[in-house]
Amino acid sequence: MSYTSAREYLSPTRIHADRPNRTLEIEWADGHVTRYDFTTLRWLCPCAYCRGEAGMPGWLDSAPTLTDAQTTLTDLQLVGSYAVAPTWADGHHTGYYTFARLREECPCPEDTARRTADPHAGHAHQGRLG
Numbered sequence: 001m002s003y004t005s006a007r008e009y010l011s012p013t014r015i016h017a018d019r020p021n022r023t024l025e026i027e028w029a030d031g032h033v034t035r036y037d038f039t040t041l042r043w044l045c046p047c048a049y050c051r052g053e054a055g056m057p058g059w060l061d062s063a064p065t066l067t068d069a070q071t072t073l074t075d076l077q078l079v080g081s082y083a084v085a086p087t088w089a090d091g092h093h094t095g096y097y098t099f100a101r102l103r104e105e106c107p108c109p110e111d112t113a114r115r116t117a118d119p120h121a122g123h124a125h126q127g128r129l130g
């Protein structure tokens with residue numbers, strides 16, 4: 001992968017929080033579209049409180065039952081050109097979600113398959129057409 005395509009890969013061209021449908025949609029420069037539902041997004045919160053730090057478990061590690069407020073996105077701030085910081089209805093706003101992470105954790109079938117790809121699964125996907 002060249003540096004140019006790596007940069008495109010991690011450059012959102014459009015970020016849209018759809019509050020009625022509770023989804024965050026990100027379109028990338030390479031044409032890929034990533035769509036998170038708010039609950040999934042909250043579970044990915046990378047802040048020290050949620051994730052823990054210095055070897056200490058975070059709040060999300062205790063597998064809490066998230067309330068509606070905790071999974072309702074009320075605002076989204078851009079952080080420089082590398083991340084977004086959502087504000088949740090419970091007031092939580094300390095998670096900086098880098099574009100790299102948002103792309104890496106993309107929940108689409110294609111990326112889910114990529115993350116769970118097992119070279120020993122014995123399932124060949126390169127069947128030829130025609």
Ligand SMILES: [Zn+2]
Nearest residue numbers: 045047050095
């Ligand atoms: Zn957090």
Ligand SMILES: [Zn+2]
Nearest residue numbers: 034106108111
């Ligand atoms: Zn994807």
